[in-house]
Amino acid sequence: MQLRSPGADPRSAAARTRSGRRAAGVVAALTAFGLAFGGAASAQAAPPTDKPKPPKPPVVAAKTVVDINLVTVNDFHGRIEQSGTAAGIARLSSAVKEIRAxxxxxxxxxxxxxxxxxxxxxxxQQDKPTIEALNAAGLDVSAVGNHEFDQGFADLTDRVMPLALWEYLGANVYDKETGEPALPEYWVETFDKxxxxxxxxxxDELPSLVSPSGIEDITVxxxxxxANRVADQLSDGDDANGEADIVVFLVHEGAATTSVESATDPNTPFGDIVLNANDNIDAIVSGHTHLPYNHVIDGRPVISSGQYGERFSNMEITFDRKGKKITKMQNTIYTMALATDANGNVTQWYAQPDPEVVPIVxxxxxxxDVLGSVEIGIADxxxxxxxxxGIVNGQPALVENRGGESTIGNFVADVQLWALNQNRPAGSQVEITLMNPGGIRANIxxxxxxxxxxxxxQSFANTLVTLDLTGAQVKQILEEQWQPAGASRPFLKLGVNEALSYTYDPTAAAGSRITEITLGGEPLDPARTYKVGANSFLASGGDNFVTFRQGKNSADSGKVDLEAMVDYFRTFGNAAPDYAQRAVGVDVVGLSGGVATVKLSSLDFSTAADPKAGTVTVSAEGMEPVTVAVDSAFPTPSAFDEIGRATVTFPVPAGATSQTRFTITTPTGTTSSFVLPIS
Incomplete structure (x- = not known):
């Protein structure tokens, strides 16, 4: 097989000799929770017999130089089916088995x-298909990640680990009462001695990433x-506590970016790991941040293969038994999707589906499909x-617009707010939730x-994340709906929860378009810190909403966005769309002679099924309300949230100031307001 590696960064770590390593020995068979986690099984004495012993087989000289392939992945997240650039477990299995062959x-x-x-x-199916498929693919060993604890520690040890044929390791997970390791710490495989x-x-951020009740019996x-403690144990020359000639650290923690500077930043959890892993650790295989990187730092490979089985790594290791040293550790990252067409569809894959795994999928x-047909509730x-x-198959047609406010985008934000606040202590309630339009792939x-x-x-199985943001940072995130120059879409409309509303000026300069934000009817305080919720993609700064990365106290709830929707329907039974616009465009185009002219926009939703405002009314204390018709036709360009437009001209009340609030209302429930720049 000829390995292809688009964009790979193959680099060989310098040969390294570690003191205290013995070249041979028996690996002890240790157990935890009834699960073996030693490497080679120790030989047992044969029972006494009077039968003549068979002749001894000829002695075969052990290899002096041994080549080992280490294939690694991380953050697979049950992507067993082929979808987009996720190749699916059947193709990934074939890739691994080709190398093993x-x-x-x-x-x-x-x-x-x-x-x-x-x-x-x-x-x-509680991830049973993923476990069965990974068993068939031959997964040997894995660190535990935070999502292995989503349903609690007992679920991991009593259900998941017995189903998995691979070894799950967690050297930094301890029994709360005894302080002893609560999971297997290491696993050893032997090849040619x-x-x-x-x-x-x-x-070690696990306690903030999962439900506390699920891990109340352990500490992290x-x-x-x-890792240093166990690596030293494996390197001390004592066969009774396990020995290894090569030690690989599998850690569910990762770099914030793909740069080597990020991986060595001492102020980050991963930088601390990379800089402080001792010399008995020969390679670091990481994950958690879903980023692919392939570094050699201080002569040691530090790698991650990204996410979802979109890539895998193959580390070629050569060990000189005579010299008792590693002479080669070279890692290459392979991309499963080798070629795509102009629409991003994969046209060539790295491997064909594994016939042993295909039936499982x-x-x-x-x-x-059967379970998916179960009713969870009613949409009114x-x-x-x-x-x-747009154009579909060469014909004019209406197509999805990620730049328009939508009933489903706002609904998802409302659901996420509800889900995140279930069983949440008083005083720590989530106040704002935001939803990216690209994460919504169908209507209800x-x-x-x-x-x-x-x-x-919501087909991406993102989890719901909370983080702390200031009012000023929330405003900046709303500004980032206008995407950077050169982005594939010029504008991405965020769904927002019901309590949040804002006005914007579509004609203003970048960075100053958001004019007012209210939460529960009160102005958003730029200096105050708010608890904000979003899916894990958006919360990590996805779709150029980079200000999310400035958030503090980020915590992954462990709840998948789909779970939140299902729980909502099952709790309430019915759901009805809110036809009020939560964002309204306000452009003051004229103010002279006591008369104001204001252009309003984003007063309507864009689908024919959604009711139209018809009219809009502007009112204020001291003036007669003014009502005008709303134009519900699609604007040009239509990629922005400008549908539902009206121009309102009205006399400014005597005594009005720059603090006088003018209220906007429509028959569909929209309520907003603005002030005039009165000097």
Whole structure:
């Protein structure tokens, strides 16, 4: 097989010799929770017998130089089906098995989050299809990630680990009462008398990423401290406590960017790991941040393969048994999608689907189709994405518009606010939720709503995240709806929760378009800190909403966005769209001679099924309300949220000042306001 590596960065770590390593020995078979986590099994004495012993086999000289392939992935998140650039487990399995066929001395390892935050086919079956598929693909060992704890520590140890044929490692997870390791700490495999050991650890931010009640029996320690302790144990020459010639650290923690500077930033959790991992650790395989990087830092590979099985890494390791040293550690990242067409559709894959794994995915899909037909609630009316004129198959048609306010975008934000505040302590309630339009991939039709229909709306299995942002930062995020120059879409309209509303001036300069923001009817305080919720994609700064990255105290709830929607419907039974606009355009185009002229926009939703405002009324204390018709035709250009436009001219009340508030109302429930620049 000829390996292809678009964009790979193959670099060889310098040969390194570590003191205290012995070249041979028996690896002890240790157990935790009844699960073996030693490497090679120790030999047992044969029972006495009077039968003549068979002749001894000829002695075969052990190899002096041993080549090992280490194939790694991370953050797979149950992406068992092929979708977009996620190749699916069947193709990933073939890639691993091709390497293993070339070199039987191959280990398939992972850095955590193999399950959890999964797509519907796996999620609806508690990730059993993912576990079965990874078993068939030959996964050998993995660190635990935070999502392995989504349903609690007991679920991990009592359900997930017995189903998984690979070893789950967590050296920094301790029993709260005894302080003893609560999970297997290491696993060792032997090839031609060369032992490669794996130490696993999870991010020490785990307590803030999952439900506290699910991990109340454990504590989480410093990952690098635990890794150093176990690596030293594997390197002390004592076969009784496990020995390894090569030690690989599998850690579910990662760099914030793909740059080497990020990986070595001492002020970050991952930088602390990279800079403080001791010399008994030969390579660091990481994850958690979903970014692909391939560094060599201080002669040691520091890698991550990205996410969802879109890529995998192949580390070629050569060990000189005679010299007791590693002479080669060269990692290459391979992209599963080798070529795409102009529309981004994959036209060439790295590998063909594994026939052993395909039936597992096929059966899981069938089961998910049945379970997906279960009704979860009733939509009183359709929840729609925004639309704009476009071309489909060469003919004019209405197409999705991610630049328009939508009933479904606002509904998702409302659902997420509700879900995040369930069982949340008083004083820490989420006040603002924001939803990116690209994360909404389908409408919800009126009538019976099924599990599958809800899954089709939010198909990425993002989790819900909370973080602290100032009012000024929230304003900047709303400014970032106008995308940077050169972006594929010039404007992305965020769904916002019901209590949040704002006005904007579509003609203003970049950075000054948001004119007013209110929360619960009160002005948003720029200096105050607010608890904000969003899906994990948006919360990480996705779609150029980079100000999210300035948030403090980020915490992953562990709840998948789909779960939130299902729970909402099952709790309330019915859901109805809110036809009030939560953002209104206000452009004061004239103010002279006691008369004001104001252009209003974003007074209507764009789909034909959504009721139209018809009219808009502007009023203030001391003036007669003025009502005018609203133009519901699509504007040009239509990629911005400007549908539902009206020009209102009215006399300014005597005594009005720059603090006088003019109220905007429509028959569809929109309520907003503005002030005039009266000097």
């Amino acid at each position: 070339q070199n039987p001395n191959t280990v398939f390892a992972a850095a955590g989050d193999m399950i959890g935050a999964s797509t519907f086919t796996s999620f609806i 060369v032992r490669i050991g794996f130490v696993g650890a999870v991010t 320690g410093d990952p690098v401290e635990a 096929t059966e899981a899909t069938k089961v998910a 009316a359709a929840f729609n994405r925004a639309q704009q004129p 039709d009126a009538g019976s709503t099924t599990y599958r229909e809800a899954a089709n709306v």
